[in-house]
Amino acid sequence: MRRCHLQYYSAIPRSALALTGLLILLFFLFRPAFVGAEELDVNATKVVRVAYVEFPPMTFRNALGEPAGEFVDITRKVAAEAGYELEFIYLPVARTYLYLQNGTVDLWLGLTGTPALRDDVLESWISPIPVELSAWYREGTASLDHMDQLHGQTVILIGGYTYGGLRSWLEDQADIRVTEAPNHRSAVDMLKRKRGDYLLDYRQPVREALTQPSDVIVQEAELRTRNTAWLFSLASPRASILREAFDDAYYRLAERGEVPSVRRLEKTFVIPGFPEEYR
Structure with missing residues (x-):
């Protein structure tokens, strides 16, 4: 058997052996670059695209064209605690709905119980602000x-x-x-x-x-x-992961006194005669 192996390898042209050796060398030389690309992809999943609308003082675009407001500030703290980076996108309300439905954005700083989004989002369990x-x-x-x-x-x-x-x-x-x-x-x-x-x-x-x-x-x-909430796009495969991460981060921050206390969502006030289907 040993002689057969020697005869087999001796039958391979030296040029093919040289090419194989070169390919192996190149793989090890450039392997760090491949690993870096994989790490970059992992880091990219930590970026969350956030829609916000003109709703001062909760969410708005300031004079510098930057996202601002109480809900924006809370979201920044929660995302940092959860280990995510935020990319804010300023949108009109109608386009916000569209971008949530098609997954262009990961979440919206919005309100619970929006009928147009009933089948398109996961609402956070946490509601920071009434x-x-x-x-x-x-x-x-x-x-x-x-x-x-x-x-x-x-x-x-x-x-x-x-x-x-x-x-x-x-x-x-x-x-x-x-x-x-x-x-x-x-x-x-x-x-x-x-x-x-x-x-x-x-x-x-x-x-x-x-x-x-x-x-x-x-x-x-x-x-x-009504109640504010983070509305996570169901078009994103990360929707449930993001919701758990944001809710858990908020609980930790609330325990440290860095965000408002966790609110118990009880029955909200409604004026007499308000349509039952929209309560």
């Missing part, structure tokens, strides 16, 4: 105490906002006229100019927008409370 939806009206207009009062009125909404599905209900009412404003400040100005009887908008951004002395005529009545 958000109040209010009806804003001028002095001299009756405060909104029941949803029936909106019938026969003109209601101002923010363009692109679904209000947890409430927009659809309003648009389906034959005796409620819906008009739109492009942003929160414009909406307040429309209300003051009597281009609508009520403005439905979230408390935090409207209070941020009330900066002019004449804004004192704008009054508020609470409609419902």
Whole structure:
């Protein structure tokens, strides 16, 4: 057998043996580069693409064009604790929904119970901040105490906002006229100019927008409370992994007092007459 092996190897041309040796040498010479590329791919999975919208003071783009706001700051802390890097993408609401549905972004700093995203996202168990939806009206207009009062009125909404599905209900009412404003400040100005009887908008951004002395005529009545959350795209294979990582990181930070205490999600406030299907 030994003689047969010697005869076999002696039959291989020296040029082939030389080529084989060269290939082996090149493999070991460039192996560190291949390993580095693998490590780069692993590191790339630590980058999380985050959608955020204009929702001051929770999330907004500041004068430098950078993401800012209370929810943004909390998310940065949570991601760092969980070992992830963030890539923020500023988007209008409608495009945010699309990017979550097709997996262009990994998550959105949004609100729970968004009907349009029911089958497209995993919501975090943690809700860092409550958000109040209010009806804003001028002095001299009756405060909104029941949803029936909106019938026969003109209601101002923010363009692109679904209000947890409430927009659809309003648009389906034959005796409620819906008009739109492009942003929160414009909406307040429309209300003051009597281009609508009520403005439905979230408390935090409207209070941020009330900066002019004449804004004192704008009054508020609470409609419902909603909860912020991280909404993870189900189009991403990492959705459940990211949710667990973010929730666990938040618990650790809360125990150290570095983020708000963990909130118990109880039944939220809803004004009488609010459509049952959108509560």
